[in-house]
Amino acid sequence: MTTYSTNEFKNGLKILLDSDPCAIIENEFVKPGKGQAFNRVRIRNLKTGRVVERTFKSGDTVEGADVVDVEMQYLYNDGEFWYFMSPETFEQLPADKNAVGEAAKWIKEQSLCLITLWNGVPLSVEPPNMMNLKVAETDPGVRGDTSGGGGKPATLETGAVVRVPLFINIGDTIKVNTQTGEYISRAKE
C-alpha cells in the first residue's frame, strides 16, 4: 500500500478518499507564518466524476490509489460486460456498464480505447477521439445538397445519434468526434 504525505501532493496524483479512487486537480498550500499549515485540495472522484474540495493538515498522509491508464482493444459485448484486450499481453478484461458509460455508443470491435484501471479493474473507458462509423438509419439523402446547412439526425452502427448533412445516406461511413458528438466529414470505408 502506497501512502502519500501532503508534501507530495501535485496535480494528477491518484489517492483514495472515503474509499473511492480520486485524482488531485488543484493543490493550494496555506500557512500563516507562525501557525498550522494546510493543503486545500480540489479532487475529482474517478468513479463519479464529481469534484470536491478538502482541506488537509499539512504533513497528514493519505492512501494512494492504484490507478493506471492503459490502451486496450475492444472485443465484444455479452449483454452484461464489454470485453477488452491488451494488445501487448493479450490479457482480457471485462468492463461493466458503469465503467463503459457513454463510450458504449461509440466503440466497435477493435477500437483502441484508453482504459483507466483501479486495482486492475476497469474504472472508466475513453473511446478514441475520432471514429469512422457507418450510418445505420437516417432519412433518405437529398442529392446535390452539399451545403451541410440544416442537417438531420442519423443513427450510427454503434447506436450513437449525431446530426449529419442532408446528403448523407444509410450505409455511408462518416468520421465523428466522440468528445463533442459532432459529424466531421464523410469517410472512406
Added chain:
Amino acid sequence: MNAPAGGTTQWRPGASLADLRLRARLLQQTRAFFAARDVLEVETPLLCHAGAADAQLAQFDVRPAADETLYLQTSPEYAMKRLLAAGSGSIYQLCKAFRAHEKGALHNPEFTLVEWYRTGFTLQELIGETCALIEDLIRRPLLAMQIVRYQDVFRKTLDIDPFTATDAALAAVARHHDETASALSLDRDGWLDFLFSMHVAPCFPQDRLTVVRDYPPSQAVWARIEESGAARFEAYLGPIELANGFEEAVSHADYVARFGEEQRKRRARNLPAIAPDERLLAALAHGKFPECAGVALGFDRVVMLAAGARCLDEVISFTIDRI
C-alpha cells in the same frame, strides 16, 4: 531523488529581467531605509547548531559527517537575539531563511527575510515603522492602514470569540463555514489558524494595510504576554500576510518555558525533537537582553506585490521547482 524535469524550459528564471531589476532596487531601498534610521546591518550564519523550536516549522538538516547535524535557519531570530544580548543596539538583517515543505504560490522553501529589532521600541512604534517600510517599498498609493485587535476582527467576521469559545465551538464554526473541513481534526490553535487564514484574512480590504494585534496567549510564540493578549502583530496587505512582529519576551525563564512547550507539542505530534538553543539561553541568562520589539518581513512577497505579480515564481530567479 527526482531528476529535474522540463529540461528545455525550466533552466529559465521565473522572474522577468524587469522584476529582477525591481528586486535589486527594493533591496537598495530597504538598506537606505534602515541607514536613515541608524539601524545597524548585521549578518549571522545561515547554518545553526540548534534548530528552531517552533513545532510548526520543519527544517532542512545538513550532515557534513555521520555524527554531525547542522540546520539551515528558519529565521535569524536566535542569532540576532544573541547580538542584542551582547549590546548591539538596534539591528537589521536581509537574509535567506529555509522552511522545508513550504511550497506554493506564496511560499518557497528558501526565501528572503528582512528581520529587525528595535531596542526601546513599543509594539505600537514597531507597527508604525513596519508599515512605513512596506509603503515605501510597494511604491503605489495605499488606503490608510487599519489596526484591528485579533479578538475583534475574528468576532466581527465569524461571530465567535477566539479567546473564550470552546475548542468544540471553534470546530463547529469551521465546519459550518467550510465544508472542506469535514474530515479535519485539529487542536485549538489549529482551528484558530484554520479560521483565521481561510475565513478572516481573506476578508481584509484590498490595497490597504491591515495590522492585527493582541493575539490569544496560546499564539504568543516569543511575544510578551499582557492582559489584552500577546504583544504580537501581523501586517497584511489585502489578504496577504507580510510581517510578523513581537514585543519580545525578555526573561530567561520565559524562553525556557516556551522551549519546553514547543518540545511538548513536537512530542505530541510525533515530530523530531529539537534541543533548546543553549547559546541563546546562555545569552539571556548572562547577557543584557534589552527591552525591544522585533519583526520579520517576507521580502519576496513585498517584491511580488510591488511588481503586481500573483505568485512568488514571478519575482524569484529560481524557485524550488527550477533549481
